[in-house]
């Protein structure tokens with residue numbers, strides 16, 4: 001025994017080997033991540049294990065297992081309990097069997113769930129932020145506490161998207177960048193709020209399942225569609241109440257009488273040409289710059305996007321509605337004798353038509369998807385022949401969940417999965433200071449299939465035995 005080992009033994013210090021940090025933990029204290037402690041000389045996982053029946057009670061029913069027809073709202077009908085990976089502990093350096101390999105009976109079928117927590121250096125978050133407002137240019141750096149923790153990625157329909165975390169920020173930059181990236185991901189994954197600042201863009205406060213706050217203003221509505229889609233949806237309802245409707249949108253601004261919808265309705269051309277690049281009739285790109293104004297543009301005066309009004313086509317008294325894709329911004333104008341649009345009181349029928357746009361908008365939310373690669377050493381905790389686990393997942397013989405929540409497995413190589421953190425129990429994630437994120441993961445399959453893929457059959461224990469053994473509460477201790 002080395003001198004250090006002898007000294008540690010004399011002082012009751014134990015070494016945690018659950019991750020590469022290898023904390024030396026004094027009696028009554030926890031390691032650097034607070035997940036493991038020295039409880040009377042025994043290395044102990046400090047968080048309680050979470051069982052699916054507990055989460056159901058707190059968070060509503062969970063998803064059906066294997067699409068069972070007789071699904072009653074529990075993961076394992078009859079067993080009424082599903083042991084999740086939350087608080088399970090890890091298997092680092094992973095040749096050891098997973099902490100819990102739990103058997104149960106599902107109808108006439110013997111099942112097994114391999115339960116563990118993965119330490120993920122390769123992981124990140126995808127944030128879908130329901131807003132058209134300009135948050136920053138694509139590829140712009142996203143910062144937390146001054147450190148870059150991600151970037152703005154391709155916008156989706158009605159949403160701005162951020163990619164946060166990932167191995168480059170965790171391991172490829174300064175120590176502080178890695179720590180802040182890990183902290184940011186952990187807070188968001190555990191459903192907490194985080195402030196992010198985007199280079200050349202907005203300051204955001206985001207939280208899973210909550211409305212995003214853009215530059216201090218809480219977003220209310222997700223747009224009903226792009227400008228062209230809004231015209232397609234509501235054209236008939238506007239007919240007779242306005243002679244022209246222009247739906248202002250950063251991506252595709254729509255002009256009703258020119259649009260195919262207006263043509264089908266045989267509307268009289270109004271002769272109003274908007275700025276920007278014409279894509280197809282009644283659909284215009286780049287009518288303004290992106291911003292925090294109407295429809296995700298920088299426009300606050302909608303008339304600013306009108307390039308010209310054709311005197312041969314337009315007529316005095318023409319009624320013009322300009323509206324944004326959420327209906328939050330709207331203006332009603334009537335052309336005077338010189339064909340100049342003059343602001344007028346919006347008739348009730350038009351007000352109703354604008355309100356209908358708002359009524360069809362969904363509440364703006366932030367969605368946080370956790371994405372990680374479980375195709376590495378973690379698999380050795382499940383089977384001695386890891387490639388068989390990967391293949392069995394692809395063949396749909398193995399159901400993968402994270403904290404009991406369903407995951408999406410990406411096609412192609414590896415076990416790259418994605419899970420909505422809002423579907424998981426609260427505080428399901430942890431971290432280790434390497435830095436990396438710790439996430440629960442469970443693999444459920446038929447016991448026979450588990451045997452066939454080279455599973456650790458000697459470690460299988462019945463679910464009742466595991467639940468009986470689990471400690472529901474953990475002792476409170478100091479860190480260090």
Ligand code: SF4
Nearest residue numbers: 016019022023031033
């Ligand atoms: S950081 Fe946590 S898991 Fe890693 S060695 Fe220390 S106590 Fe154990």
